[in-house]
Amino acid sequence: MVALAAAGQANAQESGAAAVTPATSVPVAVPAPIAVDDSLTAAIGTSYLDNSIRGFGKAEILGPDGKTHVVWIPINLMGFSKYLPFHRHKEDLDRFGREPFSIDVDKVQSIKLNGLYQEHMILKGKRKHLIATRVVNGPVELFNYTEMVQSGAVMVPVGGVAGAMVMGGLGVGAYPNRSWYLRRQGGELLKVERVEFIAQMTAYFHDDPELVAALRARKVHYREMVKVVQGYNEYVTRPAGTR
Structure with a gap:
């Protein structure tokens, strides 16, 4: 696990965003779990939420070297991009002010967490720099990566005033932008x-x-x-x- 943490620090330093270590106080953005009861939740169930602590769950991470590391990561059905936050020990979750480490998602091949399976998407031999969640298993697997997109204010007409337009609140907020990936048994991923x-x-x-x-x-x-x-x-x- 020390090697995993070191790799995370090295990648973050190369990109200009330092990974968090116990010696620093720089916060790592931790994605919030999906709370809505949509088709993804219905397909997967909720067992992956069992034994969670402050939104983190115990996971097995497979690195590109084929080695498995046991860590605590944010439970996030939407998937991960760029960096994956993690704690090395359960005790770290109870320590006040302890921020997680982070590792480049390119260093993660797959994640297993209470029945939840997530995998780095590789299309035609190229990494997509994101980890998606398998939502359907079987002869054809279905993976999903969801990004919350902020929608800006929109121009709406003012009633009774010809040609007048004002900035309205309609459309302000965030909406899920879903990306789907398919794979037949023994085949390659298809977006x-x-x-x-x-x-x-x-x-x-x-x-x-x-x-x-x-x-x-x-x-x-x-x-x-x-x-x-x-x-x-x-x-x-x-x-x-x-x-």
Whole structure:
């Protein structure tokens, strides 16, 4: 684990953002866990929240060297980008003012935490510098990385005043921007494209006529990838003669 911490410090120093050590007081941004009951939570369950302490959970981290390290990390269903905060010991969570270390996500291959599995996304041999959460397992795996995007104020018309526009509060806040990744057993990851969603998914799931028909009729959408993959996995695992 000392090597993991050292690697995290080295990466942070190279990028100009020093990793936190017990000797410093520089805070590390810790992502907040998703609290909403959406399709991701419904698909995964909530067992990953068991035995958590102040939003941190005990995890097994696999490094690119094939070695496993046991650490405490923020429980975050949305995934991680750039840096992964961590504590080396459970006791560190109870020490006042103790800030976590951080490590570059490129140094993390996968994370296991109470049934939650997260993996660094690698497309065509290139790291995407983010760790996504596996939300569906089976013949086809589905991974998700969610980034909360701040939406700015919008211009809204003033009633009764021709041509008048004012800055309104509508649209101010944050919304989840989801990225989906697919992988067949033994295959490579594929990112789901928003613009080419229908054509791409029709080709990918071509062996499921029911799903293909639903896609062509635009009865399923990009945001419903959990339902899409769960339905496909159910179809391909049906007993012979029942499809």
